[in-house]
Amino acid sequence: MLQRDNLSAAESRLTAVLNVQPKNRDALSMRADLSAREQQRDAALDVARGCEYMSRWTCAWHNAGSALVIDSGSADAKRIVAEAMHEAQTERRPATAPSAEAPHEPASPPAPHH
Numbered sequence: 001m002l003q004r005d006n007l008s009a010a011e012s013r014l015t016a017v018l019n020v021q022p023k024n025r026d027a028l029s030m031r032a033d034l035s036a037r038e039q040q041r042d043a044a045l046d047v048a049r050g051c052e053y054m055s056r057w058t059c060a061w062h063n064a065g066s067a068l069v070i071d072s073g074s075a076d077a078k079r080i081v082a083e084a085m086h087e088a089q090t091e092r093r094p095a096t097a098p099s100a101e102a103p104h105e106p107a108s109p110p111a112p113h114h
Contacts, residue, residue, distance in 0.1 A: 006073040007041065010034055041070040041077070048080045057088040 011034060017027045044067035051059035064080035071077065 005069065005071060007034060007038055007071040008073045037070055041067045041074060044070065045074070045076055045080075048077070052080055052084065055087070057084040057091065060084040061088065 010030070014027055014031050014034060017024055018031070021027065044063045048060045048063035048067060051057075051063060060080055061084035064077045064084065067074055067077035068081065
């Protein structure tokens with residue numbers, strides 16, 4: 001369950017097991033592990049949200065990616081990664097390409113003034 005790193009699915013399965021066997025030691029141990037992983041994910045997401053708020057896209061991307069490693073089902077982490085990737089690409093893209101045409105120059109030099 002936890003090997004797939006989808007914490008929501010693991011929580012659902014653990015709840016089902018514990019409803020039937022509330023003192024199941026393996027399930028209780030897995031719930032403690034799940035809780036620790038949720039806290040790690042939440043900490044990484046908190047940092048990612050702060051980076052997102054400050055438009056620090058590499059930081060947001062890195063920390064949301066860390067949250068996804070912990071919980072592959074995190075919709076918030078997926079959203080932050082997608083937004084950060086888009087914003088980082090937008091920042092690196094040149095504003096406009098220079099025109100291929102040469103600037104207009106007069107055919108002859110201006111006449112000297114006396």
